[in-house]
Amino acid sequence: MSTKDSPQQEDKHIVASSDVENGLQDLGKSIDFASEANEAIFGAPEDVIDSIDDNNMENGRVFCVDDPPDGLGGNENSVEEKAEGSEASLVSMGGATQTDEEIDRAALEALTNIIKNEPQDYTEEEEAVMRDGKEFYTKCNASKKFKNLKSPDPRVKMKFIHLEGESQGTGIVEAVVDATVAECVAYEFIKDSRERQAKLGKKYKAIETKKLNGHSQLYLNRRSLGVRGLSDREWRSFICWQKEEGDKVCWTVYKDTDMLNKDFPMDSGTVLASAAFTWMFEALTTTGGVHQTRVTFASKVDIKGSVPSFVMNRLSTRQASNMIELRKKFDKSKEIDGFKLLQTVDIINNEIQDYTDEEEALINDGKKFYMDCKTSKKFKNLKSPDPRVKIKLIHLEGESQGIAICEAVVDASLAECVSYEFIKDSRERQAKLGKKYKAIETKKLNGHSQLYLNRRSLGVRGLSDREWRSFICWQKEEGDKVCWTVYKDTDMLNKDFPMNSRTVLASATTTWMFEALTTTGGVPQTRVTFASKVDIKGSVPSFVMNRLSTGYASNMLELRKKFHQSDDKIDRAALEYLANIIKNEPQDYTKEEEVAIRKGKKFYEKCKVEENFDDLKSPDERVKMKLVHVDGESVVSGVATTVVDASVEECAAYECSKLDNREDTKNAKERDGITFLKVIKVNPHTIYYVTTRELGLPGFSPRDGRSKVTWFKQDDGKVIIDVRDTEELHKDYSVKAGNILVKIHTVWVFEPLDPIGDVLQTSVTFTTKVDLGGVFYSSIMNKIAPRFLAQVSDLRKKFDRSKEIDAFKRQQIIEKLEEIAIEGAPGIESHFDEIDGAQEISSGLPGQTLIKAEKGMGWGKTSITVRTSHKEVAAFFWGLKSEAESQLVIHRVNNKTFVITVEHKRHLTAAKFCKVDQNKTEVVLVIRQESLGKAASKKSVIKHLGVATDAAYYFDNILKSTEAREQDGKRFGDQLMERVK
The missing domain is CATH 3.30.530.20 (START domain)
Known part of the structure; x- marks a missing residue:
């Protein structure tokens, strides 16, 4: 190439050499870009x-x-210099600093x-x-x-x-x-x-x-x-x-x-x-x-x-x-889609629709197809990508094609669900063109009918795209509790959108049924179900069909996720709704329900007074567990008791609502071994509860439960929940082959106690008798029993307000300490003098720790900074020590220092609390004891010095994020490592 070539000539040489290597024969000629290549050369x-x-x-x-x-005109400006000039993100204008975004917006x-x-x-x-x-x-x-x-x-x-x-x-x-x-x-x-x-x-x-x-x-x-x-x-x-x-x-x-x-x-x-x-x-x-x-x-x-x-x-x-x-x-796609959704919702809710004979026939055919599918006994449950969406494959007599039924509960009103499903040309759907969809076209006919075309790839090379052309119509039933949307094949789009020769026209019959459910705490609920028969035409490999079978639910998944409210929000709303009913709405009970409650109370009283029992080790120190042997009973009963930081209504509502709340049902299999769960509401105070669960023991068959649950509030404020097995469900929910039906009787008793501060208190007793069927060794029962009784611990933790209660109690102690503190303390500082022979040790405790241990005597001293006021720390320490049989004395050394001394059976503890600032206290703790051997003395001293660390960790955990400082980070990390150990 000549060095005298112009830039244009230079380009031509490169094209020629490049294209010859790619097999082009028109060397040196201008390439014809008027066809496909030149399609790129337009735009700004x-x-x-x-x-x-x-x-x-x-x-x-x-x-x-x-x-x-x-840069223009050559090489004098380097890339780095240009970049440096364009990187400034903050500009000072008139004394005010502006970001690039603000400058562009102003311009x-x-x-x-x-x-x-x-x-x-x-x-x-x-x-x-x-x-x-x-x-x-x-x-x-x-x-x-x-x-x-x-x-x-x-x-x-x-x-x-x-x-x-x-x-x-x-x-x-x-x-x-x-x-x-x-x-x-x-x-x-x-x-x-x-x-x-x-x-x-x-x-x-x-x-x-x-x-x-x-x-x-x-x-x-x-x-x-x-x-x-x-x-x-x-x-x-x-x-x-x-x-x-x-x-x-x-x-x-x-x-x-x-x-x-x-x-x-x-x-x-x-x-x-x-x-x-x-x-x-x-x-x-x-x-x-x-x-x-x-x-x-x-x-x-x-x-x-x-x-x-x-x-x-x-x-x-x-x-x-x-x-x-x-x-x-x-x-502003979200705003546009939201407006269109509200428009359609308003039409569905408020505008009367007139239907042609053809539309009425379409709806009737769609309903019949749906009911035939729902009543079919030949089906297979399919694995769903979303546990909240149920899918099954139906086989109808005389049909060669399989039919899918998909069901979910959506956190939205009936009209919102119908609208979202009906709107096919939303910005959200258009954004999926080229991904999920190859083409989307719609033609609105009136407020309730439209034509809809969509084309998709099967995702396999060599298989043609499939296209569906549908007439869609929705219709509400009287009472506005149910709405139907029906899809039927149509040729009404053929003129406007001729078929592509490389596309296969598929067929589909689909019916959606939307059923309004009871509103949960202000959040509307709609059960949505569709039945769909799809024929994609032609011969398609089985692996493609298997892949498509799980894709039946994609539209339902989108609908559910569109309106999804957090599990916690829905569960909390359901709990509050039921708690309000228990507290404020009188209930009418059938004779059968009244008998069940009486028998439940009798069972509870029997177990309460029975003295023949075995204590069980509880995984929760604040929950007491035991196995009770009632005279004349072949099956032992389990009893668990605790105090919960909530009202009786909240406790009872939680236990009833959690049977089918979102959080618990989501974790039911992993936590409780439940593989099938169904709750049927009879009235506000009674439900049926159907389960199948694995015991988690090798060689044992799954257990089926068929229970009736009823709650009852007494005049004295107590609430009783009776759970007993029932035969009323055996026809609709027969015991599965190979499973064993359990017999169960459980009674919850919630009794109001005096509040602590503004925190309500409830005494909870859970009594249960379960016959799992078959023969179980006592060792196995002792293993299974705590799992059933652990429900009480779950309830306690759900409403735990220990921090508020502790804060209230500390405030009471502070007021008490102000009254009983001894002014002045001559010689009190001598308790904190170091003794000869004390050595610093690495004990895992933060701060300096000194220890001296020998036969018959142990001494130790540690110091630590606690992130709260000196009165709060003193009250925390007093609360711990006052539970033991000890003589506690508090001294006010000055306005910034308290000293507490504790004497108990040749054991002296002295703790000094010095105010550093409003939210920081220096704590010095000294332990002196007698009568133990050298090793035991050292171990005991270190253990008792750990109280100072407990105080520091406790107040760190309730420290607000806005109060934490950079230097606190190391201590927080040390705490975490201690927990990991």
């Missing part, structure tokens, strides 16, 4: 080079990625205001530019010779245009933007924003602008093609915007210019490219208060020279980048 000049994948140019040998130097608002409110005067040259731009746009838009192109954004439409007499391909890109015309024009017009400057060295090699007036500017941008040996391309444009009368339409036109040549001479290594470019902004009707603007641009770009086809092909997927940036800048 900024768009053209942006999409080259520098790392994947496998189609030729000219693929080395290069980062040419930045956008200023230009938007000019476009909206300030009249503009245009020169003859500007008027001519606008006329030429509009004429070019009109020609492009009217052309019948075009090819639709695949867009990287499903909401941005692209097509490639062939204009008569033009050798260059022309492109049109269109989108709807969630903003005003003025906002769209302003954002597109501002070329020197901080956002664009941040792309220097990445997207851009250089950006320069020169403002001429409020509506015109000069614009230069240079980019690399991303291939070593190909010269940079530079565009120099005159840009002008102009509104039409009425402010509904605005135009922006780009035209090549030489007006920047004097200020910015061309670099000898750069090729000057060319562009003709027109944007049209058209105001649309607002949607739910959100402004809408249709934005379209037509562009013809000549990047000059010959460029390898593989480079051109790399451009084809991203030519609309500026339009995509504009759309995303103002995207």
Whole structure:
């Protein structure tokens, strides 16, 4: 290659050598880019080079990625210097610091205001530019010779245009933007924003602008093609915007210019490219208060020279980048979808619908299909990707196709569920084009019916796409408690959307049933079920069908997740709802229910007074457990007692509601071995409870439970829950083959106690007798029993408010200490003097620890800082020691120091609490004891000194995050490591 070659000639040499190696025969000739390759060469000049994948140019040998130097006119400005200049994220203006985002927003608002409110005067040259731009746009838009192109954004439409007499391909890109015309024009017009400057060295090699007036500017941008040996391309444009009368339409036109040549001479290594470019902004009707603007641009770009086809092909997927940036800048999809959803909800709730005979027939056929599926006894449960969504495969007599039934409970009203399922053209669904969907088209017929087309890939190479064309209609039943939506195949879309020869027309019959349930604590609930028969036509491998079977539930999953409320919120609402009923709503009981409650109380009283029992080791020190042997009973009964920090109504409501609450049912299998669970509500105070559970013991069959649960509130405020086995469910829920039916009788008794401060207290007794069937050794029963009794511990932990109770008790102790503290303490400091022979040890305790241990005597001293007031620490220490049979004395040494001494059977403890500041205390603890051996003395002293550490850890754990300091981090880490040990 000659060193005298121009940049254009240089490009041609590279193309020739590259394409020969790829098998092309037209060496040295201009490559015809008027077909597929040239489809990439349109869009704003900024768009053209942006999409080259520098790392994947496998189609030729000219693929080395290069980062040419930045700056105009050569190599004097390094990449680092440019980057440094564009990195500043904070700018001081008028004494105030602004971020890049704030600066860009202010500039956008200023230009938007000019476009909206300030009249503009245009020169003859500007008027001519606008006329030429509009004429070019009109020609492009009217052309019948075009090819639709695949867009990287499903909401941005692209097509490639062939204009008569033009050798260059022309492109049109269109989108709807969630903003005003003025906002769209302003954002597109501002070329020197901080956002664009941040792309220097990445997207851009250089950006320069020169403002001429409020509506015109000069614009230069240079980019690399991303291939070593190909010269940079530079565009120099005159840009002008102009509104039409009425402010509904605005135009922006780009035209090549030489007006920047004097200020910015061309670099000898750069090729000057060319562009003709027109944007049209058209105001649309607002949607739910959100402004809408249709934005379209037509562009013809000549990047000059010959460029390898593989480079051109790399451009084809991203030519609309500026339009995509504009759309995303103002995207308000959530607001738009939310408004459309509310519109449809309002129609379903409030507008009376008139149905044609055809629509009525469609609904009736859909209901019949659904009922046939629901009553079928031939089915197989399928594994669902969501445990809250149940799926089963149904076989109907005379049908060769399997039918899927899917069911879930959704945290939304019936109308919301119907609306979300009915709206097929939402922004949310459009965003899935190219992923889940290949095409979505809808045609609304009226408020309750529409036509719907969707095309999808089967995800297997060689299998054609499948397309479904459906007539969809919804209809409510009287009372608004039930609504149906039915899908039926239709040919009513064939004229508007002819079938693609490479696509297979599939078939589907689907019926949705929406049933309003009782509102849970203000959160509406709807049971949603659909039955669907799908024929995808043709021969499809079984592994594809198996994959599709789990995909039946995808729409149901989307619906459930759309309205999903947190498990905790729903469970809490259900608990509060039932607690309010127990507290405030009188109940009417049947004779059978009254008998059950009487028998339950009798069983409880028997176990309560029985003296023949064995204590069980409880995993919770605040829950007492025992096995009671009642005379005349062959099966022992388990009893667990505790005190819960909640009202009797909350305790009872929790135990009833947790049988089918979300959190417990989600963990039922892992925690309790439950593999099947069904709750049937009879009335507000009675439910049926059906379970199958694994015992977790090798060789033992699963156990089935069929129970009736009834709660009853007495006049004295006690609440009784009786749980007993019942035969009323055996017909509908027969015992599974190989399983064993258990016999169970459980009684909960909740008795109100006096509150501690403002924390309500309830005494809880849980009494249960379970006959698991079969023969169990006592060792096995002793293992199983604590698992059943552990429900009491779960209840206690659910409402545990120990911190509030401890704080209340400490406040009481502080008030007491203020009264009993002995003023002055002569000689009290001598307790803290070090003794001869004491040695510092590494005991795992924070702070300095001294120990002296010998036969008959042990002494120890430690000091630690506690993050709370000295009165709080003294009260904490007093509360611990007052539980033992000890003589406690408190001394007030001065306004900042307390000393507590504890004497007990040749054991002295002295603790000093010195105020450092309002929320920090220095604690010094001394232990002295007698009569133990040397080793025992040392061990005992270290153990008792640990009280100081306990105090520090306790108050660290209740420390607010806003109060924690950097130096606290190490201590928190030490605490964590101690727990891990």
